Amino acid sequence: xxxxxxxxxxxxxxxxxxxxxxxFPLYWAxxxxxxxxxxxxxxxxxxxxxxxxxxxxxxVFDTKLMIWYFNSIGTAVIVTAVVVLISMMCAYALSQIQFxxxxxxxxxVLGSFMIPAQALVxxxxxxxxxxxxxxxxAGIILPQLIVPVTIIVYKQFFxxxxxxxxxxxxLDGGGEYTILFRVYLPLNWGIxxxxxxxxxxxxxxxxxxxxxxxxxxxxxxxxxxxxxxNDAFGVAYARIMSVAMLAAMPVVLAxxxxxxxxxxxxxxxxxxxx
Amino acid sequence: xxxxxxxxxxxxxxxxxxxxxxxxxPPGSFAVFVGPSGCGKSTLLRMIAGLEETTSGTIEIxxxxxxxxxxxxxxVAMVFQSYALYPHLNVFxxxxxxxxxxxxxxxxxxxxxxxxxxxxxxEEQLDKKPSQLSGxxxxxxxxxxxxxxKPEVFLFDEPLSNLDAELRVQMRLELTRLHRQIGAxxxxxxxxxxxxxxxxxxIFVLKDGIVQQAGAPLELYDNPDNRFVAGFIGSPSMxxxxxxxxxxxxxxxxxxxxxxxxxxxxVALTQSRxxxxxxxxxxxxxxxxxxxxDGMPVRVEVxxxxxxxxxxxxxxxxxxxxxVERHGSRDRLDGKNVGVTADPANVLAFDEKGQRLR
Numbered sequence: 001x002x003x004x005x006x007x008x009x010x011x012x013x014x015x016x017x018x019x020x021x022x023x024f025p026l027y028w029a030x031x032x033x034x035x036x037x038x039x040x041x042x043x044x045x046x047x048x049x050x051x052x053x054x055x056x057x058x059x060v061f062d063t064k065l066m067i068w069y070f071n072s073i074g075t076a077v078i079v080t081a082v083v084v085l086i087s088m089m090c091a092y093a094l095s096q097i098q099f100x101x102x103x104x105x106x107x108x109v110l111g112s113f114m115i116p117a118q119a120l121v122x123x124x125x126x127x128x129x130x131x132x133x134x135x136x137x138a139g140i141i142l143p144q145l146i147v148p149v150t151i152i153v154y155k156q157f158f159x160x161x162x163x164x165x166x167x168x169x170x171l172d173g174g175g176e177y178t179i180l181f182r183v184y185l186p187l188n189w190g191i192x193x194x195x196x197x198x199x200x201x202x203x204x205x206x207x208x209x210x211x212x213x214x215x216x217x218x219x220x221x222x223x224x225x226x227x228x229x230n231d232a233f234g235v236a237y238a239r240i241m242s243v244a245m246l247a248a249m250p251v252v253l254a255x256x257x258x259x260x261x262x263x264x265x266x267x268x269x270x271x272x273x274x
Numbered sequence: 275x276x277x278x279x280x281x282x283x284x285x286x287x288x289x290x291x292x293x294x295x296x297x298x299x300p301p302g303s304f305a306v307f308v309g310p311s312g313c314g315k316s317t318l319l320r321m322i323a324g325l326e327e328t329t330s331g332t333i334e335i336x337x338x339x340x341x342x343x344x345x346x347x348x349x350v351a352m353v354f355q356s357y358a359l360y361p362h363l364n365v366f367x368x369x370x371x372x373x374x375x376x377x378x379x380x381x382x383x384x385x386x387x388x389x390x391x392x393x394x395x396x397e398e399q400l401d402k403k404p405s406q407l408s409g410x411x412x413x414x415x416x417x418x419x420x421x422x423x424k425p426e427v428f429l430f431d432e433p434l435s436n437l438d439a440e441l442r443v444q445m446r447l448e449l450t451r452l453h454r455q456i457g458a459x460x461x462x463x464x465x466x467x468x469x470x471x472x473x474x475x476x477i478f479v480l481k482d483g484i485v486q487q488a489g490a491p492l493e494l495y496d497n498p499d500n501r502f503v504a505g506f507i508g509s510p511s512m513x514x515x516x517x518x519x520x521x522x523x524x525x526x527x528x529x530x531x532x533x534x535x536x537x538x539x540x541v542a543l544t545q546s547r548x549x550x551x552x553x554x555x556x557x558x559x560x561x562x563x564x565x566x567x568d569g570m571p572v573r574v575e576v577x578x579x580x581x582x583x584x585x586x587x588x589x590x591x592x593x594x595x596x597x598v599e600r601h602g603s604r605d606r607l608d609g610k611n612v613g614v615t616a617d618p619a620n621v622l623a624f625d626e627k628g629q630r631l632r
Contacts, residue, residue, distance in 0.1 A: 164358035167325050172372035172423070173346035186362040 033241035040238050055238035064217055065243060068225035075140045075221060076203040083147050083199050091154030092180045096166060113148035128213055139213040144203055150195050157188050194261040201251050222247040276301040276459045277427055282331035284317055291317050293483040304453050306462045308470040309480035315463045316431055323352050323429050336426045351420035352429040357412045359404040366400040369418045390421040410441045430462040446472055467507050479503050501628035504557050510597045512557045519552045529556055533592040537570035540618040546631040555624040560599035562620035569613030572596050577608045
């Protein structure tokens with residue numbers, strides 16, 4: 001019993017230390033963003049000695065933050081909607097419709113899941129360049145539409161729907177689209193919401209690809225825009241941290257509201273829970 | 275015209291599940307496919323529904339060849355074992371699903387669904403989700419979903435299997451009443467021969483994808499064509515004993531059981547020509563066995579006394595189990611040795627291939 005208590009104490013201690021390490025940069029960023037630029041430079045420290053929103057005002061009015069917000073929301077919403085829709089349709093076909101080459105197609109999806117996105121960056125960049133899509137929303141969106149893990153998770157869920165549901169709908173005169181949207185989708189709202197949120201957060205936070213494909217400040221998304229705050233105003237710590245805080249806000253809000261669903265989706269897509 | 279199958283076969287790869295099945299189900303009748311697990315009864319039903327493709331042969335519904343017709347256009351509705359209700363829709367929407375796909379006007383849909391709900395006593399449940407209903411109510415919703423389509427043929431795939439024993443009896447009665455009320459052709463699949471006997475106008479007994487015998491329930495019970503049907507129909511099932519013909523006198527054959535207990539049974543046979551020394555199987559239903567001092571000796575292992583009826587689970591000396599059904603008895607026979615006999619008219623005989631000898 002005592003041994004168990006000691007073990008629990010050690011595990012709790014490590015967890016607390018890990019949590020502190022993780023939260024420290026966030027705390028520091030928040031404190032820095034709430035102090036004036038002069039104060040941060042003159043008295044670098046960890047304590048919140050003033051509540052000053054000047055860096056936030058500056059971030060909103062002196063940078064293109066609102067445009068970057070718009071670009072981020074636009075691209076994230078479009079990518080999320082299209083990814084969920086095409087993944088759902090692809091997974092339904094792989095799960096429910098018998099057609100030649102179905103297994104092969106599924107292996108292609110699985111195979112593409114195993115190729116890291118970075119390995120395709122050069123080819124994708126050349127392709128986007130050839131298509132004249134550099135510095136466009138389409139340039140940001142198109143390569144991000146390939147999310148095999150969403151297809152795999154959806155297929156797993158569609159496979160679990162009793163086949164009688166589909167057969168009953170077939171006998172009732174339902175076509176494949178009717179069955180997908182009126183039976184399978186409502187039966188899987190939970191996972192659809194979860195996948196949509198995870199996809200949205202992923203796209204919102206995406207930096208690498210948008211950083212490569214966008215050079216015009218007016219087309220930047222927030223994560224890319226933050227780098228411009230640095231370049232344009234020198235090292236303005238408070239302002240950089242304010243932009244970072246504002247950039248993170250929608251994601252934090254989405255996470256807080258849909259915490260349970262996000263955790264569920266992450267666990268399912270990482271194979272912890274089937 | 276009801277449902278007619280001509281030489282229908284179904285293969286899954288090299289495995290033939292349904293073998294050259296032909297049958298005629300008259301309109302308005304209640305047909306039951308019965309047989310052990312894996313006999314192909316559900317596959318045959320699914321082929322009629324169009325959910326399984328037919329490898330060869332033709333299926334006709336109401337005089338129309340539907341072998342290549344889409345399931346929704348065959349004029350059939352199916353009730354599944356698992357009910358297959360959509361959990362996200364309430365009872366009304368579940369029942370109205372096919373009508374909404376057919377773009378039936380809303381007022382008409384309401385009228386049809388309420389009429390079906392009235393027949394099935396579901397009027398109070400229309401706003402509830404399937405998860406709020408009992409097993410019996412769910413089954414009624416599944417039947418309601420079939421009724422609203424006004425099909426030529428209702429198909430039931432073991433619809434009562436998920437219900438408890440009491441509810442199953444109740445639903446069986448309700449299905450019989452429903453059949454009489456709407457008068458449509460119904461085809462029902464079950465592995466439970468009691469359900470088959472109580473519901474059917476005509477039973478089709480299947481084994482290994484072949485129809486072993488088709489006929490009215492009592493016809494199959496009294497006059498089985500082979501040993502499989504004789505053993506499958508009736509509960510407790512028929513007792514079988516291997517025997518050898520010892521003498522033939524006109525319409526009466528004497529057959530002696532093989533093994534340690536060489537008891538001679540008399541069998542009434544009018545058509546079959548048997549000669550002494552031939553091996554046969556004799557079959558006697560439990561209710562046709564009577565206790566008699568000069569009967570075949572058996573030892574009663576367990577006597578189940580149910581009040582009106584008792585079952586004596588007995589064994590003869592070589593270990594073969596013999597079940598005897600008695601009515602109104604009050605004597606406890608557990609562990610006792612008794613003799614059993616039967617009227618020759620109630621002793622059936624089967625050849626070595628299991629075919630009935632008459």
